[in-house]
Amino acid sequence: MSDRIEIQCLIFDFDGTLAETEEAHRKAFNKAFNSIKLNWHWDQPIYKKLLQIAGGKERIEFYNKSFSSNSKKISSKDIEDIHLQKTKFYSQSVAKGCVQLRPGIRKLLEIAKYNKKELAISTSTSRDNVALLLKSCLNENPEDVFSFISTGDLVQKKKPNPDLYKLVLAEMNLMPEQCLAFEDSRIGLVSAKRANIKTAVNPSQYSAEDNFDEADYFLTSFLLEQFPKSLRRRLAL
Numbered sequence: 120m121s122d123r124i125e126i127q128c129l130i131f132d133f134d135g136t137l138a139e140t141e142e143a144h145r146k147a148f149n150k151a152f153n154s155i156k157l158n159w160h161w162d163q164p165i166y167k168k169l170l171q172i173a174g175g176k177e178r179i180e181f182y183n184k185s186f187s188s189n190s191k192k193i194s195s196k197d198i199e200d201i202h203l204q205k206t207k208f209y210s211q212s213v214a215k216g217c218v219q220l221r222p223g224i225r226k227l228l229e230i231a232k233y234n235k236k237e238l239a240i241s242t243s244t245s246r247d248n249v250a251l252l253l254k255s256c257l258n259e260n261p262e263d264v265f266s267f268i269s270t271g272d273l274v275q276k277k278k279p280n281p282d283l284y285k286l287v288l289a290e291m292n293l294m295p296e297q298c299l300a301f302e303d304s305r306i307g308l309v310s311a312k313r314a315n316i317k318t319a320v321n322p323s324q325y326s327a328e329d330n331f332d333e334a335d336y337f338l339t340s341f342l343l344e345q346f347p348k349s350l351r352r353r354l355a356l
Contacts, residue, residue, distance in 0.1 A: 126353055127297045128266075129231050130287055130316065133242035133249055135303035135323035136221070138256065141170065142324065143218050147209035148175075151201045157193070167325050173243035173277035173306060176202045206247075213251050220256045221323075223341030228257075228264065230343065230356050239287045240268040241300065241310070243277040267291050279306040284314035299354070301341075305329035319350060 134140045145166045152159040159182070161169065169178045179198045187193070193201075212218065231238060240249060240261075249268055250261050261268055267290045274282035288295060300311035303323040311318040312333050320331045321338035331337060336350045343356060 124296045125355070126236070126299050128237040128239055128287075128291060128293055128299075130239045130241050130284065130298055130300045130311075132300070132302045132304075132307045133240055133244055133252075135326060136301055136307070136321070137224055137240075138218050138220050138252055139324055140218050140252070141166070143212045144175070144205075144209055147205045147212060148179075148201075150208040151204035154204050155197070155201065157201070158191070159187075170304065170325050171306060173279070174271055175205060175244075177277070209248070210251055213255050216255060218252060218255070221321075221341055223343065223345075225257070227341055227343055232264075234356055236354075236356075237291065238265045239291060240265050240270075241283040241287055242269070243271040243283065245272060246270045279309035279313070281310055281313035284311050284316055288314065305331065308334055
């Protein structure tokens with residue numbers, strides 16, 4: 120891909136990239152387990168492993184199959200109920216202001232919009248979660264900031280499959296070389312690269328030890344002034 124082609128669209132992952140949400144998610148899962156008297160507890164090492172599975176229901180299902188004894192396995196209905204409770208607890212946490220945008224994100228979004236860049240989201244989470252956080256942190260509706268939001272309920276296969284990114288390209292009529300993805304985890308990086316999109320990675324709390332060999336840019340923060348010079352030139356911000 121030629122670096123002479125102008126980047127027209129910045130595509131952001133959500134959880135871990137726009138905001139450090141995963142601790143709030145982990146705590147909400149544990150509250151949900153307690154609420155139905157389920158003797159499960161996801162500590163940080165366990166949750167780090169579970170983050171290799173995209174999607175909340177999928178994580179519960181994976182844990183149920185892989186870590187629970189036969190006598191402690193739960194039903195599909197239980198999984199649905201747990202996820203509903205978890206979503207409620209997570210929403211309460213965000214509404215209280217417990218989750219904030221990562222440093223540099225707000226300014227990056229503002230400068231990109233000012234410079235007529237399109238903005239999009241590619242995430243395995245739900246649109247409701249996106250809307251909740253943006254309202255809490257930016258006091259904005261998602262559609263007022265992002266041209267398109269590709270969420271897990273819109274595709275058959277979540278990350279690391281490329282479907283979420285391919286949906287952005289299709290809906291916005293863009294070529295991969297016109298886009299730059301921002302990710303924080305390996306499964307997100309793999310998803311973007313499988314869609315042939317150049318990717319800038321800034322690890323989050325749970326992904327610092329991931330393998331990012333395929334990343335086109337490695338960021339130490341989302342502060343624009345700390346971006347590599349080559350990336351700033353490409354972005355023309």
